[in-house]
Amino acid sequence: MTIINSFLDTMSALASESGFAGLFAGDGWKNIIMILVSFLFMYLAIAKGFEPLLLLPISFGMLLTNLPGAGLYHPEFWEYVDNPEYEHFIDYKRVLEEGGLLDILYMGVKLQLYPPLIFLGIGAMTDFGPLIASPRSFLLGAAAQGGIFFTFIGAAVLGLSAADCASIAIIGGADGPTSIFVSSRLLTSESSNNVGTIALAAYTYMALVPIIQPPIMKLLTTKKERSVVMGQLRQVSRLEKLIFPVLVTLVIALMIPSAAPLVGMLMFGNLLKESGACDRLVKTAQNELMNIITIFLGVSVGATTQADKVLSLDFAKVMILGVIAFGLGTACGVLIGKVMYIVSGGKINPLIGSAGVSAVPMAARISQKVGQEEVPTNYLLMHAMGPNVAGVIGSAVAAGVLLAIVK
Amino acid sequence: MGYSLLSSAQILANGSTIDPNKVDLDAGTVASVVITGISVVFIGLIILILLVTVYGKIFEAINKRSDAKAAAAAAAKAAEAKKAEPAPAAPAPVVESGIEEETVAVIMAAISAMSAGTGKKMVLRSVKTAKPQRSAWSSAGIIENTRPF
Numbered sequence: 016m017t018i019i020n021s022f023l024d025t026m027s028a029l030a031s032e033s034g035f036a037g038l039f040a041g042d043g044w045k046n047i048i049m050i051l052v053s054f055l056f057m058y059l060a061i062a063k064g065f066e067p068l069l070l071l072p073i074s075f076g077m078l079l080t081n082l083p084g085a086g087l088y089h090p091e092f093w094e095y096v097d098n099p100e101y102e103h104f105i106d107y108k109r110v111l112e113e114g115g116l117l118d119i120l121y122m123g124v125k126l127q128l129y130p131p132l133i134f135l136g137i138g139a140m141t142d143f144g145p146l147i148a149s150p151r152s153f154l155l156g157a158a159a160q161g162g163i164f165f166t167f168i169g170a171a172v173l174g175l176s177a178a179d180c181a182s183i184a185i186i187g188g189a190d191g192p193t194s195i196f197v198s199s200r201l202l203t204s205e206s207s208n209n210v211g212t213i214a215l216a217a218y219t220y221m222a223l224v225p226i227i228q229p230p231i232m233k234l235l236t237t238k239k240e241r242s243v244v245m246g247q248l249r250q251v252s253r254l255e256k257l258i259f260p261v262l263v264t265l266v267i268a269l270m271i272p273s274a275a276p277l278v279g280m281l282m283f284g285n286l287l288k289e290s291g292a293c294d295r296l297v298k299t300a301q302n303e304l305m306n307i308i309t310i311f312l313g314v315s316v317g318a319t320t321q322a323d324k325v326l327s328l329d330f331a332k333v334m335i336l337g338v339i340a341f342g343l344g345t346a347c348g349v350l351i352g353k354v355m356y357i358v359s360g361g362k363i364n365p366l367i368g369s370a371g372v373s374a375v376p377m378a379a380r381i382s383q384k385v386g387q388e389e390v391p392t393n394y395l396l397m398h399a400m401g402p403n404v405a406g407v408i409g410s411a412v413a414a415g416v417l418l419a420i421v422k
Numbered sequence: 423m424g425y426s427l428l429s430s431a432q433i434l435a436n437g438s439t440i441d442p443n444k445v446d447l448d449a450g451t452v453a454s455v456v457i458t459g460i461s462v463v464f465i466g467l468i469i470l471i472l473l474v475t476v477y478g479k480i481f482e483a484i485n486k487r488s489d490a491k492a493a494a495a496a497a498a499k500a501a502e503a504k505k506a507e508p509a510p511a512a513p514a515p516v517v518e519s520g521i522e523e524e525t526v527a528v529i530m531a532a533i534s535a536m537s538a539g540t541g542k543k544m545v546l547r548s549v550k551t552a553k554p555q556r557s558a559w560s561s562a563g564i565i566e567n568t569r570p571f
Binding site: 147148150151153154156163167168171174175176177178181202203205254262263266267271405409412413416419421422 | 445
């Protein structure tokens with residue numbers, strides 16, 4: 016009899032500690048909805064191909080963190096604790112001693128480790144030749160970052176905090192690692208967003224670039240402007256490609272030190288590649304390193320998505336401001352492209368301006384596609400790659416500026 | 423407008439910053455962030471444009487000079503060769519039957535590309551299909567065994 020009693024006691028104890036109990040008690044219904052939302056993003060990633068390399072880890076992180084009782088991630092560990100010695104102090108001792116798997120992985124995000132390492136891999140995969148051959152593409156890369164700052168205005172108008180404004184604005188840079196770099200530094204528990212929601216918005220819109228950009232590009236340009244056929248780019252020598260990363264690092268890191276981690280690692284990866292002397296390192300940076308960091312980053316960023324931040328009006332604001340950011344970035348790029356078209360006497364096709372939105376290489380491919388609709392033999396891709404990679408540098412600079420101002 | 427420019431300058435100079443948790447930012451602060459941000463991005467990238475253009479021009483000049491030297495040397499050699507021997511009109515190459523004209527044209531193009539820099543004048547005399555002396559396997563075997571190590 017006692018055996019059956021103790022068996023029933025044990026079973027009921029287990030049942031009350033189980034996740035199912037957590038789901039149906041108190042606020043647990045929010046977790047159920049978040050799990051369903053994670054299914055939605057998994058569907059978008061797998062079936063619709065929305066940036067699956069990041070969106071699938073993020074959505075699975077979202078699923079894992081919303082399992083009650085699993086203890087994989089504790090948002091309360093990441094709040095700033097009062098400490099007389101440091102301005103912003105996180106109790107890492109607590110994280111290390113009591114943290115779950117995703118807490119430990121999230122350390123790489125909070126310590127600002129993962130985004131620069133991803134930039135290392137990106138730099139090792141990027142060819143800056145088209146940009147060196149045509150340095151004025153830098154202007155288009157800079158112009159497209161206007162989307163970031165105009166979105167900042169939009170977010171401020173909605174009365175959001177400075178950290179929220181900066182984090183939402185940087186979505187307009189169309190650069191996942193940059194958005195995570197800024198938001199992980201600035202957002203606190205008082206903000207209406209967390210890193211997860213910012214990353215979700217950023218990657219969703221990066222996947223939607225082929226849908227967002229073409230209408231804006233066609234609206235702002237005339238048929239004649241779109242039909243401009245651009246001449247061949249000059250050949251760039253190896254020495255120029257070697258000097259470029261060092262030069263950019265020096266100029267940008269000295270001007271805006273807070274942009275140094277991103278720009279420095281981007282250029283480091285590029286120099287490794289261009290040197291031709293570090294093949295093994297380049298292969299690792301392009302493949303294994305990128306993949307490992309992507310997995311860790313994705314799943315831990317997904318873990319930060321909490322019901323109270325996602326299932327709220329604030330997330331809707333992020334999504335709306337996000338699409339505005341992308342649209343404005345495209346528009347600014349195309350408009351400066353038009354200015355360059357006029358100044359160069361019709362030699363520059365304004366369509367390459369939209370590629371300043373740093374979604375490499377998708378934005379460049381879109382410029383190519385829209386150009387080909389007018390003139391089927393127009394090969395704009397290489398010309399659009401210049402602004403595209405300049406946009407990566409530009410969004411890293413913009414991130415540095417935002418981090419320098421909002422502290 | 424003047425106020426926001428001043429605050430942008432202040433931000434850059436004093437490092438006066440905005441608290442991340444501050445809500446309801448006023449227009450002046452927002453304007454100064456936007457102006458500072460856009461200016462810094464543009465200034466940084468314009469500096470890069472200037473530097474990259476400058477060193478690009480230096481390299482173009484260096485490359486052009488060495489190309490010009492090579493071209494001048496080649497032209498000089500060609501002129502000398504012309505003076506030395508008035509070249510007789512080259513006879514049409516003897517082409518084995520069964521070989522397409524296009525193949526001959528490609529071979530002539532390859533030869534002229536090869537001889538372009540050297541200044542020597544090469545003439546295509548005949549085109550014949552090479553009869554294989556050895557089978558592919560034995561050729562591979564010979565290469566394998568005589569490869570320098």
